[in-house]
Amino acid sequence: MARPLWRRILLSAVMILLACFIGIPLYYIVVNTFKTQGQMVTSPLAPPTELFLGNFQEVLTDPRMYRSFANTLYVTALSVVLQLVVGALAAFAMIMRTSRLNLLIGNILLIGFIVPGQSTLIPLYRTLVGFKLVNDLNGLVVMYMGGAIFCYFLIQGYMRTLPFEVIEAARLDGAGPFRIFWHIALPLIKPILVTVGVFQTMWVWNDFLIPTVFISSPDKRTVVLQVYNAVSEFTTDWPMFMTVSVVALIPMVIFFVFTQRHIVSGLLAGSVKG
Amino acid sequence: MSAVAVRPPRALSKRGSLRGGASGGWKQIAVNQAFLLPALFVFVFLFVVPLVQTFYWSLTDFTGYSPEANFVGLENYTKILQDPSMLAGLGFTLLFAVGTTVLITVLAIPLTVQLNKVFFGRNFVRSVWFFPAIPSMAILGLVWRYVLSPLESGVLNSVLARFGVEPIGWLSVDSLARLSVIVVGVWAATGWHAVLYTAYLQSIPGEYYEVAKIDGASPRQQFFGITLPLLTPAVVISTFLLMTGGLKVFDLPYTLTNGGPGFATYTITQSIIVSGVGQGRYGLASALAVMFTVAVGILSFSQLALTRYIERRFVWPGRCGAASC
Numbered sequence A: 001m002a003r004p005l006w007r008r009i010l011l012s013a014v015m016i017l018l019a020c021f022i023g024i025p026l027y028y029i030v031v032n033t034f035k036t037q038g039q040m041v042t043s044p045l046a047p048p049t050e051l052f053l054g055n056f057q058e059v060l061t062d063p064r065m066y067r068s069f070a071n072t073l074y075v076t077a078l079s080v081v082l083q084l085v086v087g088a089l090a091a092f093a094m095i096m097r098t099s100r101l102n103l104l105i106g107n108i109l110l111i112g113f114i115v116p117g118q119s120t121l122i123p124l125y126r127t128l129v130g131f132k133l134v135n136d137l138n139g140l141v142v143m144y145m146g147g148a149i150f151c152y153f154l155i156q157g158y159m160r161t162l163p164f165e166v167i168e169a170a171r172l173d174g175a176g177p178f179r180i181f182w183h184i185a186l187p188l189i190k191p192i193l194v195t196v197g198v199f200q201t202m203w204v205w206n207d208f209l210i211p212t213v214f215i216s217s218p219d220k221r222t223v224v225l226q227v228y229n230a231v232s233e234f235t236t237d238w239p240m241f242m243t244v245s246v247v248a249l250i251p252m253v254i255f256f257v258f259t260q261r262h263i264v265s266g267l268l269a270g271s272v273k274g
Numbered sequence B: 001m002s003a004v005a006v007r008p009p010r011a012l013s014k015r016g017s018l019r020g021g022a023s024g025g026w027k028q029i030a031v032n033q034a035f036l037l038p039a040l041f042v043f044v045f046l047f048v049v050p051l052v053q054t055f056y057w058s059l060t061d062f063t064g065y066s067p068e069a070n071f072v073g074l075e076n077y078t079k080i081l082q083d084p085s086m087l088a089g090l091g092f093t094l095l096f097a098v099g100t101t102v103l104i105t106v107l108a109i110p111l112t113v114q115l116n117k118v119f120f121g122r123n124f125v126r127s128v129w130f131f132p133a134i135p136s137m138a139i140l141g142l143v144w145r146y147v148l149s150p151l152e153s154g155v156l157n158s159v160l161a162r163f164g165v166e167p168i169g170w171l172s173v174d175s176l177a178r179l180s181v182i183v184v185g186v187w188a189a190t191g192w193h194a195v196l197y198t199a200y201l202q203s204i205p206g207e208y209y210e211v212a213k214i215d216g217a218s219p220r221q222q223f224f225g226i227t228l229p230l231l232t233p234a235v236v237i238s239t240f241l242l243m244t245g246g247l248k249v250f251d252l253p254y255t256l257t258n259g260g261p262g263f264a265t266y267t268i269t270q271s272i273i274v275s276g277v278g279q280g281r282y283g284l285a286s287a288l289a290v291m292f293t294v295a296v297g298i299l300s301f302s303q304l305a306l307t308r309y310i311e312r313r314f315v316w317p318g319r320c321g322a323a324s325c
Helices: A005-032 A037-042 A054-060 A063-096 A100-114 A117-130 A137-144 A147-159 A164-172 A177-188 A190-206 A209-214 A223-233 A238-273 B002-006 B008-016 B026-034 B037-057 B075-080 B084-115 B122-133 B137-147 B155-162 B174-201 B206-214 B219-230 B232-247 B251-256 B268-278 B282-313
Strands: none
Touching (some): A005 A238, A037 A238, A063 A177, A063 B037, A117 A137, A117 B037, A117 B268, A223 B137, B084 B219, B137 B251, B174 B251, B219 B232, B268 B282
């Protein structure tokens, strides 16, 4: 550990320089939100000489922006909660009864863990057209329910590490399955629910593939879709587009700051089990 | 709690009749199995049925406009191999998957080792590297579209212009566009994978390095003799995630180049969406989806097999503590 001081300073300098280089695009979009179009063209990378808030004013008074946030919030909240409920229920059933049938089911469910969304996209699109769920926020929720299988695998992996005696004791006390699930299993698996929930929230909130295929009317756009459409709207007004992007990124950044720990543990859980 | 306390005798007697199995009477078993129903419903509706449909359609000339679907055998599969856009999509997707996997692995491991050392500003550096993993890839792709704009006013080009460099067509020349998409993909995911490696790196006991130092091993020898071999399980997981993620890529090329110029950065997913949902060529798109699924499936199972093989060969220190190993 007795590294010479000069080597530590050198490492520091190299790493910070590298990080600045990596961070340029992020710096670039933030800086340009405070510039007018003219300022951006003449000095794209310089810090703004004066704080121009016109871009933010315009974006933050745009009702479509709020609309897209509300849409995304609705889809994300509903689908993540449903995914967790479905996944947790299944994991609970598997843990409570390890019969040969359930082992088989568990292995078959692995298919849902591996098969990518692209493979089932076309038939599901046709099916949802039949159910009048295309161009409908609830249709997106239906599509995201596929994530329940992922939730199931992570939750049951965690459940296996829990002391089974607690559940056994509750059963001996005569608690029914619902009671055990609600009052004993759920509080015990809270850590993994948070981890998986954070992970799935990031996926649904950031997803572009499903909304771009399933949503066509402007009032049903999710945030990412709204930003995508802003590009064609502001082809020449780059600062406006940058501002739209930054506003769209803010909720995710705040979310990240508060859930950082869980994101990293979710990354590990997801990769280790996967 | 009193309601709970009333019933125990019955539960006890039921349980007494079973040999240690964790189950009650038939009614309880039925209720218990009912907990599985929502997941099974999701599985059948969102995976089994569509997968069967995809496979079936891939063997027909189904268009979606007419209800007729004639069996055409493997015609769709041979058509894919003659369709320039689909071939381009297959080619670039493979290039992207292999390119990002190799580059990110080569970059993330040394980065992890450096980030694990103590230095001033470490948290800042870590956050910057990790940040691109937070926002939507689609939004990042759009931002990079401005940075790499082939116009004179593009950020990179306007910076280069100060050094007297003519505008470069980052996104308008085939090879440069491919390279740009891959570089942005590497930029976006290296920090994420470095975090993955960090967790494994920190589980390597410090004594290994101390012993190596006493034996006079150089830092390079320590890296190749201790760090790299013990990171093997992490390499398998990380490269697997990168390969499957690379094969599934869609957001980034779609927003950065929209598959262009021409079909230079076209992807399998874009191909499936355009030909299937867009043009209603369900048969053709389904055949592509089947090929794609098989590729991802083979990759997933080989990763599973490889992980098991490695777990048997390596006694991995960090995970063999109190927990079962």
